[in-house]
Amino acid sequence: QVQLVESGGGLVQAGGSLRLSCAASGRTFSSYAMGWFRQAPGKEREFVARISGSGSLTLYADSVKGRFTISRDNAKNTMYLQMNSLKPEDTAVYYCAAARNLYHITAITPRPDYWGQGTQVTVSS
Secondary structure: OOOEEEEOOEEEEOOOOEEEEEEEOOOOHHHOEEEEEEEOOOOOOEEEEEEOOOOOOEEEOOOOOOOEEEEEEOOOOEEEEEEOOOOHHHOEEEEEEEEOOHHHOOOOOOOOOEEOOOEEEEEEO
16 A cells, blocks of 8 residues: 655645645655646546656646656655646646656556545645
8 A cells, every 4th residue: 555645735826836745655766757737626637747657758748847846765655747838728636646657647547546535736926
């Protein structure tokens, strides 16, 4: 069983930055691919970014490419999402996810093994 706890959300002005963290329980963190998803009010949950267990492979949604950076520290069992140049349309609840199969963290029919509870990010204009 893996428990995921997000933190770092908050209110920020457009153009600002935030760094989200996702802390994972357990001793097999590096064996899981990790990812971030988000859900805005009235919209479906969407893929944001993913990272392989070793951290060598990353993938981003086009909407955040060049502005967001996903990373992980396996020694600390923690994944991060550095968000720069934030826009009002980035406002959403951000969820972290873990999967043994990297390709289960995807934009189409995501099937992670575990989800976090989410953290709210609000970007004001």
